[in-house]
Amino acid sequence: MKKIILLISIALSGCAVVDSYLMKYDPGEYTIITEIRADAQNYKESCSNELMSTTNSVALANKTKLFVLFSEHQPHNEPVIKASIELDKIAQGLKTQYTNEGKVSPMFCKIKFESIEHSAEAMQKIIGAKPR
Amino acid sequence: MSAEQIQYNQSLLASISSQNPDVNAAAAQVHQYTEMCKAGQISPAEYAQLLRDIQSQINIQAAMAELDAMETLNTAINGLITIASLIA
Numbered sequence: 001m002k003k004i005i006l007l008i009s010i011a012l013s014g015c016a017v018v019d020s021y022l023m024k025y026d027p028g029e030y031t032i033i034t035e036i037r038a039d040a041q042n043y044k045e046s047c048s049n050e051l052m053s054t055t056n057s058v059a060l061a062n063k064t065k066l067f068v069l070f071s072e073h074q075p076h077n078e079p080v081i082k083a084s085i086e087l088d089k090i091a092q093g094l095k096t097q098y099t100n101e102g103k104v105s106p107m108f109c110k111i112k113f114e115s116i117e118h119s120a121e122a123m124q125k126i127i128g129a130k131p132r
Numbered sequence: 133m134s135a136e137q138i139q140y141n142q143s144l145l146a147s148i149s150s151q152n153p154d155v156n157a158a159a160a161q162v163h164q165y166t167e168m169c170k171a172g173q174i175s176p177a178e179y180a181q182l183l184r185d186i187q188s189q190i191n192i193q194a195a196m197a198e199l200d201a202m203e204t205l206n207t208a209i210n211g212l213i214t215i216a217s218l219i220a
Contacts, residue, residue, distance in 0.1 A: 022202050079199035086188040086195070093181050101177065107168060108178040115185050119192045126196045129203050131210075 023077040025130040032067045033127055036087070037120035039063065044113035047106040054098040057109075060116065061095035064088040080127060087119050142166060154193055158186050 043056040068084045071077055094112040097104050145166075148159040162183065169179040 022206050079195040079202070083192045083195040086191045089188050090185050093185065097178065097181065103175075105174050105178060107173045108175075108182070111165075111174075111182060112185070115182075115189060119189055122192060122196055126199050126203070129200070131203065131206055 021076055023074055023080075023130065025128070025132050026074070029067075029070065029074075029080065030124070030127055032063065032070060033120055033124045036060065036063050036067060037117055037124055040113045040117035040120060044110050044117065047109035047113070050098075050104065053104070053109050057091075057095045057098045057112075060113075061088075061091040064091040064116070080123070083119075083123055087116065087123070090115055090119065138166065138170075154190070158190060161186055 039056075039060050043053070043060060046052045046056060064084070064087050068081075068088045071081050071084045074081075090112065094104075094109070094116075097108070142163065145159050145163050148155065150156050150159075165174070165179055165182045168174045169176060174182070
């Protein structure tokens with residue numbers, strides 16, 4: 001019995017420390033960043049098809065925007081909030097290039113999706129390691 | 133931007149030799165994009181946007197390094213709390 005009480009008190013004190021400066025693992029946050037990574041990985045293969053890439057760029061920009069809005073009011077989550085804004089800038093840039101400029105080179109499309117994929121992977125790795 | 137200015141900035145890039153692999157990778161990326169633009173594979177507007185993206189990627193890396201450090205700190209604090217609780 002003493003051991004159980006000791007283990008519970010250790011676990012609870014650990015949680016209190018985490019709550020004071022670091023947000024715990026959030027499955028919703030992890031799911032969205034994983035989807036962004038997977039979408040970018042798939043979309044880069046269609047860069048030779050301008051019509052499809054236009055649709056893909058809009059879909060991905062909507063998802064990075066969702067990630068910004070999902071993260072922005074979560075307490076003790078400043079690094080993810082900052083990173084989500086930067087990731088969204090990259091995705092919105094591609095969308096704007098397709099919707100406003102019209103002509104987009106396939107090379108530019110591929111580099112943009114790769115940048116989003118690699119940045120999302122870096123974020124996923126750290127977000128996945130948040131304390132449970 | 134004149135050819136001389138491009139050459140000057142490219143020589144600046146070539147002179148970068150950092151202990152930080154991320155800095156070297158970013159410099160190599162800038163050089164690669166510059167060559168692509170010169171070869172006409174990407175437009176000047178696309179080139180400018182890709183350069184801005186490098187800055188965004190650096191900011192993402194910095195934010196994730198901060199979070200990584202906080203997670204390590206959390207692990208260490210919890211480990212020390214466990215040890216202290218067992219001793220007490």
